[in-house]
Amino acid sequence: MEFLFKHIKIGKWAIPFPAFLWFALALVAASLEMSRGLDDINNYLIYKQVFWHTLQQQNLFSLYPTEYFDANHYGPLFALLIAPFALLPTLLGCFLWCLANAAVLFFAIKQLPLSQKQQSIVLLIGAIEMMTAIHSVQFNPMLTGWMVLSYVYTQRKQDLWATFFIVAGFYIKIYSIVGIAFFFFSDNKIKFVLSGLAWLLILFCAPMLISSPAFIIQSYQDWYHSLVDKNATNIVIDVLGMQDISVMGMARRITRIGTLPNYWFTVPAAICYLLPFLRVKQYKQIGFQLSYLALALIGVVIFSSGAESPTYVIAVTGLAIWYANESIPRSKWIIGILVLTFLLTILSPTDLVPRFIRTEYIVKYSLKALPCFIAWSVLIFQLLFKDFAKNTQHD
Numbered sequence: 001m002e003f004l005f006k007h008i009k010i011g012k013w014a015i016p017f018p019a020f021l022w023f024a025l026a027l028v029a030a031s032l033e034m035s036r037g038l039d040d041i042n043n044y045l046i047y048k049q050v051f052w053h054t055l056q057q058q059n060l061f062s063l064y065p066t067e068y069f070d071a072n073h074y075g076p077l078f079a080l081l082i083a084p085f086a087l088l089p090t091l092l093g094c095f096l097w098c099l100a101n102a103a104v105l106f107f108a109i110k111q112l113p114l115s116q117k118q119q120s121i122v123l124l125i126g127a128i129e130m131m132t133a134i135h136s137v138q139f140n141p142m143l144t145g146w147m148v149l150s151y152v153y154t155q156r157k158q159d160l161w162a163t164f165f166i167v168a169g170f171y172i173k174i175y176s177i178v179g180i181a182f183f184f185f186s187d188n189k190i191k192f193v194l195s196g197l198a199w200l201l202i203l204f205c206a207p208m209l210i211s212s213p214a215f216i217i218q219s220y221q222d223w224y225h226s227l228v229d230k231n232a233t234n235i236v237i238d239v240l241g242m243q244d245i246s247v248m249g250m251a252r253r254i255t256r257i258g259t260l261p262n263y264w265f266t267v268p269a270a271i272c273y274l275l276p277f278l279r280v281k282q283y284k285q286i287g288f289q290l291s292y293l294a295l296a297l298i299g300v301v302i303f304s305s306g307a308e309s310p311t312y313v314i315a316v317t318g319l320a321i322w323y324a325n326e327s328i329p330r331s332k333w334i335i336g337i338l339v340l341t342f343l344l345t346i347l348s349p350t351d352l353v354p355r356f357i358r359t360e361y362i363v364k365y366s367l368k369a370l371p372c373f374i375a376w377s378v379l380i381f382q383l384l385f386k387d388f389a390k391n392t393q394h395d
Contacts, residue, residue: 005120018123019106025127026102029134030095043137044094046072051086054079054207057215061226073230074139076207076219077171083210098134101141105130105317108145111152113286118324125320125338128346129313136310143169143176144297144314150179151293155286159192167199174227175304175314178296184277185289231305245307247373249366262305269303276383285388287325294322295379302369302376309349315372316346322379337378341371 007014033040045068053060060072060079085093085100109122133140146165153162162182169176186192207216244252248265252258273295282288297318301307307315323330323338347353348362362368 004124005117016120018120018127022106022123022127022130023099023102025131026099026134029131030098030137033098033135033137034091034094038090041090041094041137042068042070044097045090046070047074047078047082047097047137047139048086048090048093050074051079051083051210054211054215054219057211059222060219061222071226073223073226074173075171075223076211076216077168077203078139079207079210081168081172094137098137101139101145102130102134104145105141105148105313106145108148108152109317111149112321113152113155113290114321114324121324122317122320125323125341125346126313126317128350129316132346132349133310133313138310138313139173140310140313143173144317147176147179147297147300147314148293148317150176151182151185151289154182154185154192155289157187159186159188160195162186163192163196163199167196167203171203175300178300181273181277181292181296184283185292227306243308244305245309245312245366245368246305247302247369248305249307250369250373253365266303269299272380273299276380279384282388287388288383290321290325291379291383291386291388294318294325295376295383297321298372298376298379302372307369309368312345312368312372316341319372319375322375334378337371337375340374343371344368345371 004017006017008017008020009015010020038045049064049067050060050072053064054076060076063071082097085097087093088096105126106123109126110119112119112122114122130141146169150162150165150169153159153165162179166176166179166182169179180196183189183192204220205213205216207219243249247269248260248262251265252260276282276288276292276295279288295318298315301311301315304311319338319341323334326334343353344362345368348358348368353362
């Protein structure tokens, strides 16, 4: 398998194969979607109009069937993020948006406190899932990058930047709120808290620069209601789409009990998230920190009823970080979890999996979440009992 870590020569440049594969897949995905017409980049049309609707002070969460189908579910701050792309011609803006998403996640992975080979392992495992998200012209790869960077900058004692990425992600798609847990890894907890509070105020007000205070405040209220409505539609078990791909979704669809409440799963999960922080002596261990980062990235997806297939770039990145950080030689059961992840999670949306298996089993029972749940459970055990000071990674 060493050929996966070789360099590809392109003219005068020698590019590491993982980097070449990463951006090649992103380019292919972006090009294919745009070649099929505007219907296949509908998500980008929604994103682009968030900027223009904010500028024109039109409801950000209403339906606009003459502009796009479906509805926006991102917070008002997204208007500023998408602005540079929305100002460009649609196809050019979409193409650059896709590449920007791939580039941000690539950059974030390369900043992790891992060896170059370990970083390459993360890229190789996550490349296809990143491509799946790009096929949907999604924001999830960039959001994943922000979540990773919130840890990276905490570890580097740059709390101002760490809290920026936590708050910015929270104001757009909620998920990055899990980065608050990195507070425990900060050497200057007062600065971490004060920086976070400052960004909460600054970024709340930031969209007002292109709109008005009254419109933005109302938009945050509208956003809350849109998320509540979306959650209600996600958990309809008779709709066999790539929605509610979560632990709760698996339970509801396997048991056919659609009334199973989320809190039966999310409350125990939240307790499990908190328990590792009782191990104060482990805080300084990079292995412990990386394991918790992996746990957060996986858990924020598999315990969300809003999780869909393109969202799994977040969870798979977490699983890849966990796998790359495991001690050498990796045990057969850890390799087995990775193989299962490729079969049920990474490759399940592709034509490599027969349609019958995909629709009648993987989609029907939300099995895309299963390998990530297994990895999450292993991480909980390791974070509670493993002595990371005695288990250093050499790769």
